[in-house]
Amino acid sequence: MTRTRIQGARILDPLSGRDELGVVDVVDDRIESVGRESAALPDQVIEAAGLWLAPGFVDLHAHLREPGQEYKEDIETGTRAAAAGGYTTVCCMANTDPVNDTPAVTEYIQRRARESGAVRVRVIAAATQGLRGEIMSEMASLAAAGAVAFSDDGSVIMNAAVMRRVLEYARGIGRPVIAHCEDLNLRGSGVVHEGAHATCCGLPGSPAEAETAMVARDLELARLTGAHLHVAHVSALRSVELIREAKAAGVRVTAEVTPHHLSLTDETVRSYDTNFKMAPPLRSARDREALREGLADGTIDCVATDHAPHALYEKDVEFTAAPFGVVGFETALSIALELVREERMTPLELVDRLATRPARVLGIPGGTLEPGGPADLVLVDPERVWKVESARLTSRSKNSSFLGRELRGRALRTWVGGRLAFALGEEGPA
């Protein structure tokens, strides 16, 4: 039995509402006590004055690329990057090769995660076979194998009748459907947000309505079916309004936003830097403002990274030819902290959006500091300044929108089930 005592930190636990200086004792893989000091003598003491201690973050949207695209990322490198960002649970999307639309692939990913994962991995399985948007996958079998949600992600289910059946069926087995809302016809060849910046730099644009029209459709289908719809990476002002209205009307909808959509706008595409190319695209300053407001007021439930690693040589091509997506595990906390510094959210609310609510959206364990619960913890220095450099990113791919930027705030240590999954060295991770 090993007792680790973390003392002096500001303890942030949204579920209990606790926000106070205190002591947390971890015994082996469990949290033993929170707040008050235990009489027992610790084996190890961590002095954490000036730091925050929070439940480890939970990411509902990531691409770990294993199996099939290990040159971009694999479960080991991806989960190490997640741990470096303060995450203790990540959910991986189904667009692997082969696609995760069978229990065999779901089980394979979970086995690889047990063997090589630095953090817990939960599996999101395909909603339709082969992500083709035609015939639903064997959702009941996939759920039995461990799938926590279903999504075709960027392979949008364009046929509303198929989407309806997917939602109905998923409802029956008690799992949410995660929707990447983008009308692919309306998007057309668009690679950036349609507007003055796209027009000036001559890149094909996709209007915000490519997203909002699909959000509206899926909200109507969620209303029709009573299913739990989770809207992935909301990017547009009008989507936030639609989700707010639907929540008020009692539709079972939750939503996430990425750090890059919270932080950046379509002005960035003027550089032709493909590390600003993702789907949905970065939108206007008005959209970004609505996302920040939506996250702060709880319309948007959580921050999710949409961590999407791509090799340098895949991104170092013409803008239109480059794949969509950017990495996000290691910068998410720093970016989300901007909202706390701007006093848009309290630290407790921030932890809620990064850890507590995402766990509740999927109904999975984690996201809280419960005595007796697993010791999934993160120690955060909210003031630590660091520079995003490709050599210092843990992810196998370096396609970050924030390369070269100085960011503030980062995870210093991450424990998964009491095991130290990440510790920031004085010089940062190698």
Place this chain on the structure above:
Amino acid sequence: MKHLLGIEGMTRAEIELVLETSEAMLEISQREIKRVPTLRGRTVINVFLESSTRTRVSFEIAAKRLSADAINVTRAGSSLSKAETLADMARNLAAMSADVLVVRDSVAGVPHMLAERVRVPVVNAGDGCHEHPTQALLDAFTLRQSLGSLEGRVISIVGDISHSRVARSDIHCFTKLGAEVRVAGPPTMMPAGIEALGVKPCFSMEQALAGADVIVMLRIQQERLDGALFPSVREYSRTFGLTQRTLALAKPEAIVLHPGPINRGVEIASDVADAEPSRILDQVTNGVAVRMAVLYLLTGGQT
């Protein structure tokens, strides 16, 4: 100037320097022996990853009239993404000891991305729907031959503004030189936020051409029919084609430009294209002079 990537990034003084230098270059082109030794021993590589005849030949002639060695690199299929990264492409071109790279690509931003990766000057010879700066410079040069100054002139650009790099470069160039610019076409061909470029969008020829000093007609690409931007060539021609009737909407002395190649009977009627107001062939002649000026200023002209 280190590179010529777009008109947007140029100052009025830089534009005027190119136009003034072009005057001298035009004189060279009118000599019996059309060659000066200015760029002897220099190598200009024309990297044309999207097919082009007119612009490539124009750059090639421009380089040769200045005694530079002009080499053309083309790529069937053009998508370098499948075979090679931009960094590899840049390394290979640099390894050929180029003094200037002239780059044409079907994707916006490729000249900029190459310019960040090579040490030699890059000239954008047209990138996707973004810019075609030498076209705008030769258009301005041609207009100044007829009009003297562009200050206060009304210039209407008609056609598929969304997909036109010529329109974007012309807009930047003409507005910087003091003209009032209108853009016209069906709303399906009008890009979002075009007003941000300081122009007025018009949706009819009546609106666009009333009081215009200059009409720039853009080539209509029939393949845009696939994108359902207009119902038929016939209807386009009736609503936005330049004919004697629509030409009469502009000022009596109005002049007509077209970046070519023209679709006779589609965006421009033959009797307009071949008549007095048209400066279409002057544009081609001036194009060589303007490109000579650009090559000169980016290499030998730097002191």
